[in-house]
Amino acid sequence: xTTAQRPVIDLxxxxxxxxxxxxxxxxxxGVTRRVERGDYVAVMGASGSGKSTLMNIIxxxxxPTAGRYLxxxxxxxxxxxxxLSRIRNRKIGFVFQSFNLIPRTSALSNVELPLAYxxxxxxxxxxxxxxxxxxVGLRDRAGHLPSQLSGGQQQRVAVARAIVTxxxxxxxxxxxxxxxxxxxxxxxxxxxxxxxxxxxxxxxTHEDEVAARAKRVLxxxxxxxxxxxxxxxxxDLPPDMGALVEA
Amino acid sequence: MNLSESWxxxxxxxxxxxxxxxxxxxxxxxxxxxxxxxxxxxxGSAKAxxxxxxxxxxxxxxxxxxxxxxxxxxxxxxxxxxxxxxGGGGAAKTDTGTKTRNPTLTMEDAxxxxxxxxxxxxxxxxxxxxxxxxxxxxxxxSHSVPTFSGSTPAYLGINNDTISAGTAFTDADYESHRRVxxxxxxxxxxxxxxxxxxxxxxxxxxxxxxxxVVGILGEKGSTGPLDNDDRVxxxxxxVQDTLTGYEDLSSISVKASSSDTTASAQDQVxxxxxxxxxxxxxxxDFSVFNSATxxxxxxxxxxxxxxxxxxxAAISLLVGGIGVMNIMLVTVTERTREIGIRKAIGAxxxxxxxxxxxxxxxxxxxxxxxxxxxxxxxxxxxxxxVVPIVAPYSVVLAFAVALATGLFFGLYPASRAASLRPIxxxxxx
Numbered sequence: 001x002t003t004a005q006r007p008v009i010d011l012x013x014x015x016x017x018x019x020x021x022x023x024x025x026x027x028x029x030g031v032t033r034r035v036e037r038g039d040y041v042a043v044m045g046a047s048g049s050g051k052s053t054l055m056n057i058i059x060x061x062x063x064p065t066a067g068r069y070l071x072x073x074x075x076x077x078x079x080x081x082x083x084l085s086r087i088r089n090r091k092i093g094f095v096f097q098s099f100n101l102i103p104r105t106s107a108l109s110n111v112e113l114p115l116a117y118x119x120x121x122x123x124x125x126x127x128x129x130x131x132x133x134x135x136v137g138l139r140d141r142a143g144h145l146p147s148q149l150s151g152g153q154q155q156r157v158a159v160a161r162a163i164v165t166x167x168x169x170x171x172x173x174x175x176x177x178x179x180x181x182x183x184x185x186x187x188x189x190x191x192x193x194x195x196x197x198x199x200x201x202x203x204x205t206h207e208d209e210v211a212a213r214a215k216r217v218l219x220x221x222x223x224x225x226x227x228x229x230x231x232x233x234x235x236d237l238p239p240d241m242g243a244l245v246e247a
Numbered sequence: 248m249n250l251s252e253s254w255x256x257x258x259x260x261x262x263x264x265x266x267x268x269x270x271x272x273x274x275x276x277x278x279x280x281x282x283x284x285x286x287x288x289x290x291g292s293a294k295a296x297x298x299x300x301x302x303x304x305x306x307x308x309x310x311x312x313x314x315x316x317x318x319x320x321x322x323x324x325x326x327x328x329x330x331x332x333x334g335g336g337g338a339a340k341t342d343t344g345t346k347t348r349n350p351t352l353t354m355e356d357a358x359x360x361x362x363x364x365x366x367x368x369x370x371x372x373x374x375x376x377x378x379x380x381x382x383x384x385x386x387x388x389s390h391s392v393p394t395f396s397g398s399t400p401a402y403l404g405i406n407n408d409t410i411s412a413g414t415a416f417t418d419a420d421y422e423s424h425r426r427v428x429x430x431x432x433x434x435x436x437x438x439x440x441x442x443x444x445x446x447x448x449x450x451x452x453x454x455x456x457x458x459x460v461v462g463i464l465g466e467k468g469s470t471g472p473l474d475n476d477d478r479v480x481x482x483x484x485x486v487q488d489t490l491t492g493y494e495d496l497s498s499i500s501v502k503a504s505s506s507d508t509t510a511s512a513q514d515q516v517x518x519x520x521x522x523x524x525x526x527x528x529x530x531x532d533f534s535v536f537n538s539a540t541x542x543x544x545x546x547x548x549x550x551x552x553x554x555x556x557x558x559x560a561a562i563s564l565l566v567g568g569i570g571v572m573n574i575m576l577v578t579v580t581e582r583t584r585e586i587g588i589r590k591a592i593g594a595x596x597x598x599x600x601x602x603x604x605x606x607x608x609x610x611x612x613x614x615x616x617x618x619x620x621x622x623x624x625x626x627x628x629x630x631x632x633v634v635p636i637v638a639p640y641s642v643v644l645a646f647a648v649a650l651a652t653g654l655f656f657g658l659y660p661a662s663r664a665a666s667l668r669p670i671x672x673x674x675x676x
Contacts, residue, residue, distance in 0.1 A: 056670050059591070061591060061668075061669050061670045061673075062670055081595070081596055082595045082596060082597070085590060085593050085594060085595040085596075086593065086595070088591060088592065088593050089592065089593020090593075094591050094592060096588075096673065100584070100587075100588045100591075100673070101588075102585055102588060102589070103263075103585070104259070104263050105259065113589070113592060114592045114593050116252050117589075117592065117593040117594050117595075117598060118593060119249070161592065165593075
């Protein structure tokens with residue numbers, strides 16, 4: 001199997017339970033899904049549907065109770081803390097609802113951070129971080145502190161930080177939840193561009209507007225996937241961009 | 248992730264909240280500086296005492312009356328004065344001379360000690376009488392003399408006294424009860440100012456009795472609060488004639504032939520006096536100090552003093568360390584989210600531990616450096632009459648303990664930060 005054919009995410013009957021005995025909660029009750037390279041998937045669901053648990057497991061922030069999860073062909077079960085840190089660092093870029101930039105630290109330093117933890121040398125790190133900032137259109141804000149940036153700009157810095165390591169998966173958790181409509185459009189356009197450039201995106205959201213931009217939408221309820229709709233093929237442009245091209 | 252990177256993160260963490268970092272550091276600064284200064288004071292006072300005791304020579308000893316039998320001791324010159332500081336027994340210090348009891352040390356006792364067959368190791372004996380509440384006046388200037396000793400010319404040799412101007416008094420002066428005095432430099436300065444040699448040949452009156460100044464004593468410096476130059480020496484005969492009367496001696500200064508024979512000389516002196524006073528070890532009404540025993544008593548009491556000072560300072564250093572831990576715990580709680588972010592994007596446990604541990608170490612390192620500097624500056628000043636002597640070990644120790652404190656007290660908060668699960672940390676508000 002070549003790299004191109006290997007699914008980025010391969011979940012086989014993954015379950016996650018919290019608590020014991022009478023108080024046991026099945027946050028995930030058996031999920032089997034694959035996400036191919038280059039796909040743009042939106043995961044939707046009401047709160048308590050298990051989508052956050054799914055995101056934690058996909059993001060290697062939590063481990064499944066049972067089932068198998070291969071991330072880019074690597075089995076992430078039975079990994080210790082340090083190994084999971086390394087896997088997250090190499091394979092996943094995170095974008096969070098509340099941006100989660102390190103305060104009092106410049107945009108550039110924030111973007112450099114994953115590279116620093118990966119052991120990349122300073123000069124190389126700086127070059128790649130500036131590249132990533134250029135791609136999100138914030139090269140001129142490199143020296144600004146998070147507190148000096150708007151919400152949309154902060155989220156774009158977070159996206160730059162997520163893509164700077166060239167991860168196989170970009171994982172976004174409610175990326176527009178804290179943004180106004182203008183900033184939301186900015187970030188979603190950026191996602192479209194990244195998808196068009198061949199990146200694999202998984203976006204957890206409860207907003208239809210966000211889901212509409214994805215190539216494929218998963219709906220979750222009570223810990224299982226209840227709907228899996230593909231809008232456009234994995235290899236096509238995301239719906240909005242495709243529409244623009246056709247028009 | 249290399250170490251210099253962690254240093255950068257830690258430095259940024261420390262500088263992010265400067266006031267808090269400064270206050271945390273202050274605890275360490277005070278701890279380190281006080282360890283250095285207090286140990287320096289302890290060392291300085293020990294050194295001063297040792298110096299003044301060893302300047303008396305290792306082969307001198309002093310016999311003083313003890314117990315209930317009375318007898319003035321207040322200052323018999325150098326050694327007796329120091330002896331009174333370190334356990335001169337129950338010797339009454341404010342005896343004014345109206346004695347009704349038998350004198351315990353007499354001129355005859357002093358004479359008996361010169362017996363070369365009974366005391367072969369004794370080469371010098373000087374009886375000392377002390378004048379009490381003596382006020383010296385000269386041309387309108389007056390000065391209260393704390394130590395007014397009457398003795399023989401031999402006293403100067405036993406006591407390692409030198410003459411800086413004029414001459415010493417002689418045996419002839421002693422025999423003929425001549426009213427001559429040697430002034431300590433402090434006394435002379437109090438009476439005429441800096442030009443003390445001008446006093447030589449002049450008449451100074453002590454409690455109204457005129458004495459002729461024949462010489463100025465060489466300077467001996469201070470032993471702690473005791474000014475060894477604030478004294479007057481005159482022939483014992485003249486002092487008895489004019490100021491003290493013919494009662495007992497306040498002390499007898501004895502010199503052994505060498506420092507090796509000091510112990511046997513002390514035994515011989517004790518035996519002779521026991522014989523004359525009809526006493527035993529249990530009933531003895533006098534005691535014999537030699538400078539070695541005083542030195543060891545002084546040294547051990549000074550060691551205790553230094554250890555106590557050091558312990559007080561060490562406690563403040565400990566408190567400073569707890570301050571560091573406290574602030575680091577607050578910092579970790581406050582930055583839980585940041586820790587979550589760092590772990591999510593790939594920081595390992597080691598990276599987080601290193602970062603927070605380094606923050607604690609930077610705080611204590613900073614405190615250590617500033618504390619050492621302040622401690623060294625503070626040790627330049629005379630503190631309660633003591634010239635502090637910085638003990639190098641205290642600087643190294645204080646600094647090392649400060650660093651160790653940072654490491655030790657930083658470890659718990661750092662490991663707490665590192666063991667946070669990223670999903671919990673990210674959810675933290």
